[in-house]
Amino acid sequence: MPATDVHQxxxxxxxxxxxxxxxxxxxxxRGGDGWRLELAGEAAAAFDTRAHDPAARADVxxxxxxxxxxxxxxxxxxxxxxxxxxxxxxxDAFHAGVLELGGPFMPWGSLALAAAEPAAVDALLDLGAxxxxxxxxxxxxxxxxxxxxxxxxxxxxxxxxxxxxxGPAPAGDSALPAWWxxxxxxxxxxxxxxxxxxxxxxxxxxxxxxxxxxxxxxxPLQAERLxxxxxxxxAVHDAHAWFDVSSYGxxxxxxxxxxxxxxxxxxGSDRPxxxxxxLASLGPAVRHAVSKANPARLFDAQP
Amino acid sequence: xxxxxLDQGELEQLVQDLAAQPERWRHLVQHRPDERTYAELHRxxxxxxxxxxxxxxxxxxxxxxxxxxxxxxxxAGAVREERLVLGGAPAARTANAGEAFTFGPADIxxxxxxxxxxxxxxxxxxxxxxxxxxxxxxxxxVLRRRAVSYADELRxxx
Numbered sequence: 001m002p003a004t005d006v007h008q009x010x011x012x013x014x015x016x017x018x019x020x021x022x023x024x025x026x027x028x029x030r031g032g033d034g035w036r037l038e039l040a041g042e043a044a045a046a047f048d049t050r051a052h053d054p055a056a057r058a059d060v061x062x063x064x065x066x067x068x069x070x071x072x073x074x075x076x077x078x079x080x081x082x083x084x085x086x087x088x089x090x091x092d093a094f095h096a097g098v099l100e101l102g103g104p105f106m107p108w109g110s111l112a113l114a115a116a117e118p119a120a121v122d123a124l125l126d127l128g129a130x131x132x133x134x135x136x137x138x139x140x141x142x143x144x145x146x147x148x149x150x151x152x153x154x155x156x157x158x159x160x161x162x163x164x165x166x167g168p169a170p171a172g173d174s175a176l177p178a179w180w181x182x183x184x185x186x187x188x189x190x191x192x193x194x195x196x197x198x199x200x201x202x203x204x205x206x207x208x209x210x211x212x213x214x215x216x217x218x219x220p221l222q223a224e225r226l227x228x229x230x231x232x233x234x235a236v237h238d239a240h241a242w243f244d245v246s247s248y249g250x251x252x253x254x255x256x257x258x259x260x261x262x263x264x265x266x267x268g269s270d271r272p273x274x275x276x277x278x279l280a281s282l283g284p285a286v287r288h289a290v291s292k293a294n295p296a297r298l299f300d301a302q303p
Numbered sequence: 304x305x306x307x308x309l310d311q312g313e314l315e316q317l318v319q320d321l322a323a324q325p326e327r328w329r330h331l332v333q334h335r336p337d338e339r340t341y342a343e344l345h346r347x348x349x350x351x352x353x354x355x356x357x358x359x360x361x362x363x364x365x366x367x368x369x370x371x372x373x374x375x376x377x378x379a380g381a382v383r384e385e386r387l388v389l390g391g392a393p394a395a396r397t398a399n400a401g402e403a404f405t406f407g408p409a410d411i412x413x414x415x416x417x418x419x420x421x422x423x424x425x426x427x428x429x430x431x432x433x434x435x436x437x438x439x440x441x442x443x444x445v446l447r448r449r450a451v452s453y454a455d456e457l458r459x460x461x
Contacts, residue, residue, distance in 0.1 A: 223348070237346050254452070258433040261346055262454040285454035
């Protein structure tokens with residue numbers, strides 16, 4: 001039973017080269033003090049290429065006791081929403097680059113939202129993607145769920161999971177600190193996506209396996225309020241949902257464990273953005289469940 | 304089921320009703336000599352229900368259920384429940400197929416397979432288990448409690 005981290009980011013060399021060659025955001029620029037990443041909605045930030053060195057990252061995974069690393073596209077870059085002609089080469093470079101690395105790395109598939117068709121899902125899965133990653137904003141209304149519906153249907157037919165990750169932050173004040181978008185727009189987007197899935201997505205796709213990054217912004221902890229307001233609070237007991245614990249710690253994970261149960265939690269670290277959560281205080285059985293037993297049911301269980 | 308936490312009598316009725324409907328859980332019965340096996344049958348805001356399969360030597364050790372009450376129905380084989388007694392032999396009883404027992408949040412007990420035929424039990428906890436206490440007794444008789452997640456009770460390691 002392999003220990004699995006369902007949520008890391010690693011930009012392979014071909015993707016770095018393409019981002020450095022772009023004229024518009026998202027792009028990489030070399031400055032006097034090293035590389036900087038420029039995004040539309042966030043302040044330009046120093047970009048350490050060493051954090052994306054595959055050999056070093058494989059060593060880090062081994063040090064974490066991880067046998068399988070699922071590499072997600074960096075949806076906050078907004079690549080999925082670019083015009084198809086711009087998005088596709090970047091996404092192709094990401095998929096091919098991660099696949100070329102081989103073990104322990106394996107990509108989540110990603111597609112240009114303007115060309116999101118079932119055939120693209122087949123192509124990604126046939127290529128070797130673990131499933132499909134979508135930005136949360138692709139799910140946050142009935143119209144958006146309808147638009148992406150045929151893609152989700154094909155994913156469910158192929159028994160492959162969907163990974164929901166925060167997308168780009170809306171354009172903001174560049175003086176805001178780097179933690180501002182992750183604590184505001186990312187959390188709000190994940191909560192809205194989870195609520196929209198509870199109300200419209202799950203009824204339309206009853207068997208699709210869905211993995212929520214960052215505990216879905218702790219949306220299930222709002223279940224009592226959701227019930228008080230007449231919403232679909234029973235969605236916290238969705239047997240086809242998993243929540244990755246990335247960027248949280250023992251307090252939030254313990255609270256989620258109380259609400260959704262330990263079976264629903266999986267290890268995600270969000271490396272190199274964050275370190276894996278320190279969950280030792282929850283005991284070895286939790287570690288085993290989130291890193292081995294639950295990912296095995298998510299990815300490896302026979303239908 | 305009522306939209307509130309259940310008391311011990313209601314939990315006993317619940318597990319006995321489920322025990323009488325083997326078509327709802329028979330396909331999940333799986334015995335392994337090295338560990339108990341578990342399957343979650345139901346979970347909602349107020350109650351969580353598991354099927355547990357036991358073989359020789361399987362033993363939970365002394366534990367409590369923190370905030371939860373519970374009930375256990377035996378559908379095959381037999382299990383022994385022991386309540387911890389300071390300075391004396393534990394208060395023990397055996398539950399055979401067709402029987403059930405209950406416990407409250409304040410109770411400290413251990414459950415073990417009695418040997419022979421593999422056992423199958425149905426457990427309901429209300430509110431759903433969250434944290435638990437595991438007890439150990441040192442050679443000098445000092446009783447210690449360690450707080451653990453419910454996963455330590457229901458999710459065995461490799």
